[in-house]
Amino acid sequence: MNYLEFEKPIEELQTQLEKIQEAAAKSGMDVSKITSEMEEKIKEARTKIYGNLTPWQRVQVSRHPDRPYTLAYIDYITEGTFMELHGDRTVKDDKAMVGGFGSIDGKTVMFIGQQKGINTKMRQIRNFGMPNPEGYRKALRLMKLAEKFNKPIVTLIDTPGAFPGLEAEERGQGEAIARNLLEMSQLKVPVICIVIGEGASGGALGIGIGDKVLMLENTWYSVISPESCSSILWRNWNNKERAAEALKLTPNDMLGNKLIDGIVPEPIGGAHTNHEETFKIVKDVILKNLAQLEKLDPKKRVAQRIDKFCAMGVVNEEEL
Amino acid sequence: MSWFKRIKEGITTSTKEKKETPEGLWYKCPSCKKISPTNEHAQNKYVCLNEECHYHEKIGSAEYFEILFDNNEFIELNDNLTAGDPLEFVDTKKYTDRLVDTAKKTNLKDALRTGHGKVEGEDLVIACMDFSFIGGSMGSVVGEKIARACDYCIENRIPLMIISKSGGARMMEAAFSLMQMAKTAAKLSLMSEAKVPYISFLTDPTTGGVTASYAMLGDLNIAEPQALIGFAGPRVVKETIGKDLPKGFQTSEFVLEHGFLDKIINRKELKAKLAQLLRMFKN
Numbered sequence: 306m307n308y309l310e311f312e313k314p315i316e317e318l319q320t321q322l323e324k325i326q327e328a329a330a331k332s333g334m335d336v337s338k339i340t341s342e343m344e345e346k347i348k349e350a351r352t353k354i355y356g357n358l359t360p361w362q363r364v365q366v367s368r369h370p371d372r373p374y375t376l377a378y379i380d381y382i383t384e385g386t387f388m389e390l391h392g393d394r395t396v397k398d399d400k401a402m403v404g405g406f407g408s409i410d411g412k413t414v415m416f417i418g419q420q421k422g423i424n425t426k427m428r429q430i431r432n433f434g435m436p437n438p439e440g441y442r443k444a445l446r447l448m449k450l451a452e453k454f455n456k457p458i459v460t461l462i463d464t465p466g467a468f469p470g471l472e473a474e475e476r477g478q479g480e481a482i483a484r485n486l487l488e489m490s491q492l493k494v495p496v497i498c499i500v501i502g503e504g505a506s507g508g509a510l511g512i513g514i515g516d517k518v519l520m521l522e523n524t525w526y527s528v529i530s531p532e533s534c535s536s537i538l539w540r541n542w543n544n545k546e547r548a549a550e551a552l553k554l555t556p557n558d559m560l561g562n563k564l565i566d567g568i569v570p571e572p573i574g575g576a577h578t579n580h581e582e583t584f585k586i587v588k589d590v591i592l593k594n595l596a597q598l599e600k601l602d603p604k605k606r607v608a609q610r611i612d613k614f615c616a617m618g619v620v621n622e623e624e625l
Numbered sequence: 626m627s628w629f630k631r632i633k634e635g636i637t638t639s640t641k642e643k644k645e646t647p648e649g650l651w652y653k654c655p656s657c658k659k660i661s662p663t664n665e666h667a668q669n670k671y672v673c674l675n676e677e678c679h680y681h682e683k684i685g686s687a688e689y690f691e692i693l694f695d696n697n698e699f700i701e702l703n704d705n706l707t708a709g710d711p712l713e714f715v716d717t718k719k720y721t722d723r724l725v726d727t728a729k730k731t732n733l734k735d736a737l738r739t740g741h742g743k744v745e746g747e748d749l750v751i752a753c754m755d756f757s758f759i760g761g762s763m764g765s766v767v768g769e770k771i772a773r774a775c776d777y778c779i780e781n782r783i784p785l786m787i788i789s790k791s792g793g794a795r796m797m798e799a800a801f802s803l804m805q806m807a808k809t810a811a812k813l814s815l816m817s818e819a820k821v822p823y824i825s826f827l828t829d830p831t832t833g834g835v836t837a838s839y840a841m842l843g844d845l846n847i848a849e850p851q852a853l854i855g856f857a858g859p860r861v862v863k864e865t866i867g868k869d870l871p872k873g874f875q876t877s878e879f880v881l882e883h884g885f886l887d888k889i890i891n892r893k894e895l896k897a898k899l900a901q902l903l904r905m906f907k908n
């Protein structure tokens with residue numbers, strides 16, 4: 306278990322509990338009463354800390370090393386039926402973007418998402434969840450495949466951004482993302498997008514045009530990371546906490562500003578404390594929303610999706 | 626045709642927008658250092674008079690409208706839109722103060738203006754970005770004006786040209802700014818469905834969220850020579866790869882070679898070629 310700075314009180318209680326259990330295992334003493342008391346205290350601490358997260362702390366939770374990534378969600382939700390499909394048919398297979406068909410309660414769904422690595426070696430291979438243009442083109446190819454055979458699409462968003470590399474520029478990172486925005490607007494099948502970790506800028510939005518755009522409770526979504534925002538606006542990284550507040554990047558802010566459609570609750574203490582419960586919650590959310598969306602006529606669904614995005618923004622309009 | 630009447634009524638005087646070019650002032654080209662009289666440089670459409678240089682000076686919507694629209698006649702669309710401050714954003718200064726100061730300094734309301742006029746007699750709506758307004762950053766006003774321009778073009782079946790010149794997103798509008806990418810792309814998908822031509826014209830610089838949305842979505846993507854065009858800025862790419870960038874990286878010529886531009890057109894030939902393309906779409 307890894308603990309963030311502000312999770313220290315939880316870590317201390319957890320360490321105490323482990324010590325008691327160790328001692329009990331040696332001495333054979335009955336510690337069931339104190340164990341349950343300690344567990345209650347830990348739960349209380351989690352509830353208290355997680356009930357009052359600052360925006361910057363929420364950003365930290367979204368990057369928690371124990372937090373589950375895209376493939377773990379898909380594997381659980383599809384009960385092992387996931388058939389990963391590779392490649393953009395043009396350049397290569399981008400390992401930072403995964404996708405494929407999976408069954409969810411007997412129904413075929415196209416799953417797509419950025420994938421972060423689970424250890425040092427995989428982080429390199431997955432390019433830290435930062436797709437190249439071929440990743441966005443693979444995603445689009447799979448979305449078109451799903452549309453052709455009338456299968457709904459679920460995207461799971463978790464990226465620190467589209468990769469800003471030399472080859473990414475050569476192969477048209479901007480064009481790849483732009484194309485996805487336009488094509489996703491017109492997809493005739495239901496599209497659900499869920500931010501499960503980091504929703505950084507165009508790299509996130511590139512698979513983020515959906516009938517329902519949802520955010521897990523401890524995630525962020527904005528035009529830039531708080532660190533980069535700080536370095537641009539204040540010329541240093543020391544203002545990241547202030548930037549996180551100013552950007553209004555939390556699920557609550559995003560919902561309040563009508564930029565997303567809903568918030569998916571996480572288990573007490575965050576998704577990293579209970580993967581399975583998180584997956585169950587997400588699976589229920591997907592099923593519930595799919596059932597709703599499938600009732601709509603495809604034309605109406607597309608029109609509603611476009612209208613929703615076109616309503617985003619705040620301008621002053623002077624009387625003419 | 627009812628729109629023509631509206632053009633006549635809506636003509637905004639061109640004198641106000643003409644750049645004052647008093648004689649006796651000099652322009653020094655930042656590229657080749659050639660010095661030329663300001664008025665001659667302006668007459669040359671702000672392109673360096675040195676034939677071997679052709680440096681395209683950064684210009685704004687007033688200059689592009691004057692260069693492209695016949696007699697500089699056009700009706701400006703939605704010029705009553707100004708930025709809100711939904712996030713009450715404060716960095717080194719308040720966003721609202723920054724807006725007021727910038728408006729005063731530039732005499733602009735935001736980073737994009739739209740006009741409907743004629744190019745060699747062919748109807749065209751031009752949405753042109755102004756880099757002088759907070760780096761041509763894309764906030765809600767830019768997105769909304771493009772969205773309304775698309776509606777107008779679909780309704781009246783008039784081609785659209787967007788002239789991009791932008792550093793990308795407007796930080797002070799954060800996620801609202803991000804969603805303008807989605808909004809403009811969604812509207813352009815409707816243009817596409819309606820088969821109304823959209824020409825994207827990319828000028829120096831076009832980067833970030835603008836590149837990753839409307840700037841790359843033209844039926845035709847056309848650029849000015851030697852413009853910086855990219856998704857990530859060159860400084861960021863350099864930091865990522867940890868070495869110097871190859872010469873000519875992210876220039877119009879580079880982007881054309883990699884297959885993302887249809888053409889590069891010198892500003893001096895822009896109007897004639899644009900009119901030719903408009904006629905080709907029509908006939």
Ligand SMILES: [Zn+2]
Binds near residue numbers: 673679
């Ligand atoms: Zn020159």
